[in-house]
Amino acid sequence: MLLRHTKDEVMEREALTINPAKTCQPIGAMYAALGIHGCLPHSHGSQGCCSYHRSTLTRHYKEPVMAATSSFTEGASVFGGQANLVTAIDNIFTVYEPDIIAVHSTCLSETIGDDLQQIATKAKDDGKVPEGKYVIYAPTPSFVGSHVTGYGNMVQAMAEQFAVSTGETLDQVNIAAGWMEPSDMREIKRIAKEMEVTVRMFPDTSDVLDAPQTGKHVFYPKGGITIPELKSTGDSKFTVALGCFSGEPGGVALEKKCKVPFQTEDLPIGLRATDRFLMTLSKAAGVKIPQSITDERGRLLDVMTDMEQYFSGKKVALFGDPDHLIPLTEFLVDLNMKPVHIVSGTPGKRFEQRMKAILEDTVPEANVKNGPQADMFLLHQWIKNEPVDLLIGNTYGKYIARDEDIPFVRFGFPIVDRIGHSYFPSVGYMGGLRLVEKILGVLMDRQDRDAPEESFELVM
Amino acid sequence: MEKIEILEGRQRQVFEKQEGQGALDMACETTSLSGSVSQRACVFCGSRVVLYPVADALHIVHGPIGCAAYTWDIRGAVSSGPELHRMSFSTDLKEMDVIYGGEKKLYKSLIELIDQYQPKAAFIYSTCIIGLIGDDIDAVCKKVAQEKGIPVLPVHSEGFKGTKKDGYKAACDALMKVVGTGSTEGIGKYSINILGEFNLAGEAWIIKRYYEEMGIEVVATMTGDGRVDDIRRSHGASLNIVQCSGSMVKLAKEMESKYGIPYLRVSYFGIEDMSKALYDVAKHFSDRPEIMDAAKALVKREVSSLYPELQKFRKELEGKKAAIYVGGAFKAFSLIKALGSVGMSVVLAGSQTGNKDDYEGLREMCDEGTVIVDDSNPVELSKFVLEKEADLLIGGVKERPIAYKLGIGFCDHNHERKIPLAGFEGMYNFIKEVYNSVMSPVWQFAPRKGGLS
Numbered sequence: 055m056l057l058r059h060t061k062d063e064v065m066e067r068e069a070l071t072i073n074p075a076k077t078c079q080p081i082g083a084m085y086a087a088l089g090i091h092g093c094l095p096h097s098h099g100s101q102g103c104c105s106y107h108r109s110t111l112t113r114h115y116k117e118p119v120m121a122a123t124s125s126f127t128e129g130a131s132v133f134g135g136q137a138n139l140v141t142a143i144d145n146i147f148t149v150y151e152p153d154i155i156a157v158h159s160t161c162l163s164e165t166i167g168d169d170l171q172q173i174a175t176k177a178k179d180d181g182k183v184p185e186g187k188y189v190i191y192a193p194t195p196s197f198v199g200s201h202v203t204g205y206g207n208m209v210q211a212m213a214e215q216f217a218v219s220t221g222e223t224l225d226q227v228n229i230a231a232g233w234m235e236p237s238d239m240r241e242i243k244r245i246a247k248e249m250e251v252t253v254r255m256f257p258d259t260s261d262v263l264d265a266p267q268t269g270k271h272v273f274y275p276k277g278g279i280t281i282p283e284l285k286s287t288g289d290s291k292f293t294v295a296l297g298c299f300s301g302e303p304g305g306v307a308l309e310k311k312c313k314v315p316f317q318t319e320d321l322p323i324g325l326r327a328t329d330r331f332l333m334t335l336s337k338a339a340g341v342k343i344p345q346s347i348t349d350e351r352g353r354l355l356d357v358m359t360d361m362e363q364y365f366s367g368k369k370v371a372l373f374g375d376p377d378h379l380i381p382l383t384e385f386l387v388d389l390n391m392k393p394v395h396i397v398s399g400t401p402g403k404r405f406e407q408r409m410k411a412i413l414e415d416t417v418p419e420a421n422v423k424n425g426p427q428a429d430m431f432l433l434h435q436w437i438k439n440e441p442v443d444l445l446i447g448n449t450y451g452k453y454i455a456r457d458e459d460i461p462f463v464r465f466g467f468p469i470v471d472r473i474g475h476s477y478f479p480s481v482g483y484m485g486g487l488r489l490v491e492k493i494l495g496v497l498m499d500r501q502d503r504d505a506p507e508e509s510f511e512l513v514m
Numbered sequence: 515m516e517k518i519e520i521l522e523g524r525q526r527q528v529f530e531k532q533e534g535q536g537a538l539d540m541a542c543e544t545t546s547l548s549g550s551v552s553q554r555a556c557v558f559c560g561s562r563v564v565l566y567p568v569a570d571a572l573h574i575v576h577g578p579i580g581c582a583a584y585t586w587d588i589r590g591a592v593s594s595g596p597e598l599h600r601m602s603f604s605t606d607l608k609e610m611d612v613i614y615g616g617e618k619k620l621y622k623s624l625i626e627l628i629d630q631y632q633p634k635a636a637f638i639y640s641t642c643i644i645g646l647i648g649d650d651i652d653a654v655c656k657k658v659a660q661e662k663g664i665p666v667l668p669v670h671s672e673g674f675k676g677t678k679k680d681g682y683k684a685a686c687d688a689l690m691k692v693v694g695t696g697s698t699e700g701i702g703k704y705s706i707n708i709l710g711e712f713n714l715a716g717e718a719w720i721i722k723r724y725y726e727e728m729g730i731e732v733v734a735t736m737t738g739d740g741r742v743d744d745i746r747r748s749h750g751a752s753l754n755i756v757q758c759s760g761s762m763v764k765l766a767k768e769m770e771s772k773y774g775i776p777y778l779r780v781s782y783f784g785i786e787d788m789s790k791a792l793y794d795v796a797k798h799f800s801d802r803p804e805i806m807d808a809a810k811a812l813v814k815r816e817v818s819s820l821y822p823e824l825q826k827f828r829k830e831l832e833g834k835k836a837a838i839y840v841g842g843a844f845k846a847f848s849l850i851k852a853l854g855s856v857g858m859s860v861v862l863a864g865s866q867t868g869n870k871d872d873y874e875g876l877r878e879m880c881d882e883g884t885v886i887v888d889d890s891n892p893v894e895l896s897k898f899v900l901e902k903e904a905d906l907l908i909g910g911v912k913e914r915p916i917a918y919k920l921g922i923g924f925c926d927h928n929h930e931r932k933i934p935l936a937g938f939e940g941m942y943n944f945i946k947e948v949y950n951s952v953m954s955p956v957w958q959f960a961p962r963k964g965g966l967s
Contacts, residue, residue: 059598068626071604077579101552103580106559118919123552126674141547141548145548146549149549196579197578267921270919
């Protein structure tokens with residue numbers, strides 16, 4: 055047993071994180087930046103940061119992930135990284151020819167005190183940014199928040215640094231997209247199209263990180279929101295921000311800069327969160343929800359009712375990112391399941407508040423923790439004390455699932471040992487159907503595996 | 515084909531072998547240019563991969579969470595016993611720690627962990643910001659070592675302080691502090707340490723088995739399936755066998771000067787190099803001819819069963835072209851020979867960390883027209899793969915999807931290999947993997963070599 059060192063007695067820890075349920079800000083910023091068309095993310099720090107982020111994203115998506123680095127050296131750490139970044143910007147526009155460079159900082163450049171805004175301005179003043187090209191920047195110190203925070207910071211930077219208000223109001227709605235898979239972003243666009251709503255979604259990683267095999271290695275795949283589209287978000291009539299941690303910063307920034315009103319909704323995971331998203335979108339756009347979408351809802355609900363007996367009372371442990379866990383927990387509760395252990399490494403009071411609201415009447419005994427020391431080690435100890443029927447989370451859950459022999463559904467970031475997440479959505483009613491199918495699949499496989507021969511059933 | 519520019523300042527890191535060309539003036543062992551999409555990692559990465567397989571030691575990453583998260587169990591370095599190395603421990607530094615320092619947090623973490631896990635030693639990796647915020651990790655390590663009675667070793671691996679190679683050096687420095695602290699009682703004359711072998715997919719076990727079959731005692735493997743107590747007494751061995759370009763030559767040199775242990779550089783990839791690795795050791799112990807006899811018998815047995823198998827693959831692989839982009843250049847030498855044994859040629863050979871001699875060696879081995887690169891990037895790799903019409907790319911995690919997008923086969927010869935590629939059986943696995951990938955029917959559907967855009 056790989057985690058045989060984990061004892062069931064919950065260890066009080068003051069300082070230490072064991073087996074984290076999070077990673078650092080810059081990778082979130084890099085992922086978000088890939089959702090702009092023609093954008094090369096740039097890591098302002100040591101070479102290793104960029105390499106680790108690219109490797110992790112590559113393992114998750116099985117796609118080439120392009121990003122550049124300032125390649126800090128000892129000199130840069132003493133004299134500041136300005137020269138490195140200005141040189142980098144010059145080199146990148148000359149050789150890799152992106153439309154945009156999206157710079158994010160690292161713990162190193164933040165500790166040195168590099169000011170990205172000032173450096174970006176200097177690069178422009180020095181003529182290193184060609185006409186019609188852009189450099190945007192987001193501070194992403196690794197010692198604050200988590201990868202989710204970094205994603206939110208880059209979403210905010212996109213709105214702040216691109217959106218323009220021309221005074222005209224366009225018949226379009228912005229979607230400030232929280233951290234989702236390319237498949238989820240594609241699904242949201244499909245739903246909007248079905249509703250005949252023009253949406254401007256940022257970022258949009260569909261057709262970037264799920265690119266087809268063409269015999270070419272395309273540095274800038276065809277997907278991603280374009281610069282004119284991003285600029286026009288300032289003239290949209292409304293913004294629906296998805297996810298209070300990762301999407302909301304985009305909505306806030308647009309309201310502040312261009313007076314576009316916004317509303318934050320959960321990521322549309324599960325029945326009720328999808329209901330709320332669709333209501334908000336239809337209201338914002340002034341359209342009705344079409345019958346085709348209502349039918350999708352009906353199909354999801356039909357499966358939820360048909361299979362109700364299999365979910366009932368099942369205990370679940372889940373871990374991951376707050377914007378995923380909030381609607382997922384709600385969905386599990388609606389399925390009459392019992393989410394008893396919930397862990398997120400990302401700090402933030404709103405997570406605690408939302409979880410409390412969802413669970414206080416239904417699963418008041420649930421263990422919920424986020425922020426420092428909310429890690430996989432703690433989750434494992436909780437599970438040892440109160441076993442569960444199902445574990446939901448990213449690939450790192452597989453150690454616990456194996457040691458404790460728990461059915462496991464992979465969900466979240468990163469998933470480095472399975473495919474599917476980038477192609478099949480988890481959002482919307484159809485995404486809800488996929489989640490239900492996956493959960494049922496592992497629960498029923500377990501029942502089949504463990505059933506004594508006489509009660510091994512053909513029909514379930 | 516569209517011309518792809520080489521990043522300005524990189525001209526001296528990319529060469530094509532031509533007739534009448536003198537020695538290469540490769541500008542290697544430098545940091546990457548700012549703004550390059552480099553495939554390289556950092557100092558920390560170098561230290562972490564070298565020390566990671568020491569399975570009964572505690573490995574604490576001192577810094578913000580990312581460095582620990584990205585190196586959590588990413589390398590298939592197999593252990594036959596304890597698996598403490600596969601856990602991820604971090605001091606997870608926050609803003610307040612950056613302002614006030616992280617020493618207290620490190621101290622508390624160490625005490626908590628040593629009490630909980632009773633490790634044989636602890637390695638403390640410093641990440642980028644540790645030096646900047648002024649943490650004296652040497653002092654913390656010293657204090658904890660005194661209190662807990664185990665070696666607590668600082669690894670000075672701040673990411674920006676050089677290249678991955680400097681990380682290897684920092685790892686060797688830490689190991690050198692462990693070497694020599696144990697009793698050498700009972701170690702015989704015909705004994706070796708295996709250095710620079712990390713037991714990916716159990717490769718160290720294969721190599722160890724070979725040497726043991728020859729009648730040689732293996733004192734310590736560093737660091738594959740590594741144990742602190744073995745490393746402590748490794749100075750009792752008569753010879754160090756060093757694999758992998760740069761990572762552990764420094765340790766071997768230091769053990770030579772401090773303990774008078776000579777070392778040999780070897781590679782375990784391919785028939786030729788694997789056999790040589792056994793024969794060279796046998797030659798070293800020439801006063802005992804049985805060792806050479808055993809080596810010859812072993813090689814004969816293995817090769818006579820392997821050779822016919824390889825001939826089957828050769829029929830279809832003959833004339834296929836490979837591009838190689840690996841971490842250390844020494845591995846590239848072996849791969850060129852190994853591919854040559856099934857009739858495949860190498861059209862691109864590159865590494866992240868090679869030195870001048872390595873690249874000169876590559877130039878001598880390769881055919882005319884072969885491209886030789888240091889610290890390459892995806893644009894260059896794609897360009898040369900297409901121009902040279904390669905059928906296969908050998909690389910690591912970031913290169914794999916590039917090969918597939920270009921519609922050619924791929925073999926991971928890095929952390930993510932799933933089966934052993936070292937030794938004679940590894941050679942069979944390697945060629946089989948190459949064959950399966952290159953000859954897969956899936957490529958018929960791929961609009962292959964569609965050009966770069």
